[in-house]
Amino acid sequence: MSEKTEQPTEKKLRDGRKEGQVVKSIEITSLFQLIALYLYFHFFTEKMILILIASIT
8 A cells, every 4th residue: 555645635535525435433433332322221221120020030
């Protein structure tokens, strides 16, 4: 892979955005996944425990 020494031109950036080549942060995706997981456990843990206890007894 060659090292690029110059910044891309505005046309190349615009064409790349048109083709869907945009920068995506993995951290932002991970953050939303963690928030969703936290909310799921926050709201459904008590109900899951009650169902588990009811099924055992």
